[in-house]
Amino acid sequence: MSQEDANPPSLYVAREPVFPRRVKGTFRTLKWWLLAVMLGIYYITPWLRWDRGPNLPDQAVLIDMSGRRFFFFMIEIWPHEFYFIAGLLIMAGLGLFLFTSAAGRVWCGYACPQTVWTDLFILVERWVEGDRNARIRLHRQPWNWEKLLKNGIKWWIWLLIGLATGGAWVFYFTDAPTLLRDLVTFQAHPAAYITMLILTFTTFFFGGFAREQICIYACPWPRIQAAMMDEDTLTIGYRDWRGEPRGKQTVEGNGDCIDCMACVNVCPMGIDIRDGQQLACITCGLCIDACNDVMDRIGKPRDLIGYLALTDETRERAGQPAKSVWAHVFRVRTILYTVLWGGVGVGLIVALFLRSPIDVSVTPVRNPTYVTLSDGSIRNAYDLRLRNMQGADAQFTLAVTSEAFVTMALEGQEGLTVTVPANETMQQRVYLTAQPDSEAATEDRSDVRIWVEELGTTNRIHHDTVFNGKED
Incomplete structure (x- = not known):
């Protein structure tokens, strides 16, 4: 066995820490604004109040696990209405498809939590240790008091940010002020x-150590996105037909790229966009800001690095103007995604406004499927879950309709009226009985419909089930 066979090469390259340089420009400013807005929404939302009355929580956004409900300002979602959550998840997926098809990995570059918190951690790192060159020098120097102090301060701030992040998350699941008091008092x-x-x-x-490794190795999105991109998708690219060969501008025949490495030094993923499209590129646009700054200083046209599609590359190489942005954004694929996304959204809004404030679910008792009474009558039992999704107690009247005549009775209740407390679900045992020689008693199965009506209102719902008879 050869030495090479005994020690096969590693399939993974050892990680080189990435120290992005500070940059100013359109895309960096956009990222700062989005970071501030998204972090503000995440940290502040649990503290917003919304008055729902005396019997409901006043937290604007609350995932009430004990009460099995989700509150979002004026909207209240019950467990049986999980289709609203499913619809929102479908909209989120279609939204990702839409934006990726139109402009590549803009989610990764601007809105992904990994990107947002990594940006925040890099900001802290730059504030404590300095810009790129200072951070590289500190990283390479041996451990001393300066390195211990700066890393200690940086890590301490990172831990505080992490603690605030975890604290904000748990505040979404219970009353935030109460939980904060309990956390501080260890209760x-x-x-x-x-x-x-x-x-x-x-x-x-x-955010502090894994950073780009999460995007490259742990996240599946870079691999999935390829199925949603085509030759008309706008993404970040290097116009090599304009920039090559690289070198000093004083040398005749060189392109616009002076090989200053500015685009590489600002990249949070540590890649060189001039090498072509890469899985690691998150389309954040910082290389565009860095390159445009250099082009301005040397008096060359901007967008040596910029947003373009494969079709634009072909046209520009041939000396033709690129397509307009709108031509890339509005095409059959993106329009289809938009229609689907909007259709799901409209459907959810219609369902939200048309839903009834009362609900019932019916579960036939299967053990036994029927009981023969002393007079020969056949009786079936059903468990009803009556939901009153209103802020006041409500009286429900129950009834049954069927082509085969059956009668209804409620366990533990006189008559067919029950009172369901506000914002609660009540279980009620119901009995349906058919006379000995009736069609329902002698047939194997008969269709029945159980009605629930709220007294004094027009709220009325029904649930279809079956009556099991004693077939001869």
Whole structure:
């Protein structure tokens, strides 16, 4: 066995830390604004109040696990209405498809939590240690008091950010002021502390140390996105027909690229966009800002690096003007995604406004499927779950309709009227009975419809089920 066979080469390249240089420009400014808005929404939302009355929580956005409900300002989602959540997830997926098809990985570059928190951590790192050259020098120097102090301050701030991130997350699941008081006084449930510790560690590690490794190795999105991009998708590229050969502008025949490495030095993924499209590129646009700044200083046209599609590359190489942005954005594929996305959204809004404030689910008792009474009558039992999704108690009247005559009775109740407390679900046992020689008693199965009507209102719903008879 050869030495090479005994020690096969590693399939993974050792990680080289990335120290992005500070840059100014359109895309960097856009990223700062989006970072501030998204972090503001994440950290502030649990503290917003919304008055829903005396019997409901006043937190504007709350995932109430104990009450099995989701509150979003004036909207209240119950467990049986999970299709609203499913619809929102479908819209989120279609939205990703739409934006990726139109402009590549803009989600990764501007809105992904990994990108947002990594940007925040790099900002802290730059504030404590200095810009790119200072951070590289500090990284390479041996451990001394300066390195210990600066890393200690940086890590401490990162931990505080991670703790705030984990704390904000748990505030979405219970009343935020109450939980904060319990956390500070060490009276909160252990699950709250465990969740905060996990999120603190993952935020600290992912944003501070893993960074681009999460995007390259852990995230599946770079691999999935290829199925949603085509030759008309706008993405970041290097116009090599204009920039090559690289070198000093004083040398005749050189292109516009002076090989200053500015585009590489600002890249948070540590790649060279001039090498072509790469899986690691998150389309953040910082290389565009860096290159445009250099082009301005040397008096060359901007957008040596910029947003373009493969069809634009072919046209520009031939000396033709590129297509307009709108021609890339509005095409059959993106229009289809938009129609689907809008259709799901409209459907959810219509369902939200048309939903009834009362609901019922019916579960036939299967053990046994029917009971023969002393007079020969056949009786079926059903468990009804009556939901009153209103802020006041409501009286429900129950009834049954069927082509085969059956009668209804409620367990533990006189008559067919029950009172369901406000914002609660009540279970009620119901009995349907058919006379001995009736069609329902002698047939194997008969269709029945159970009605629920709220007294004093027009709210009325029904649920179809079956009556099991004693077939001869």
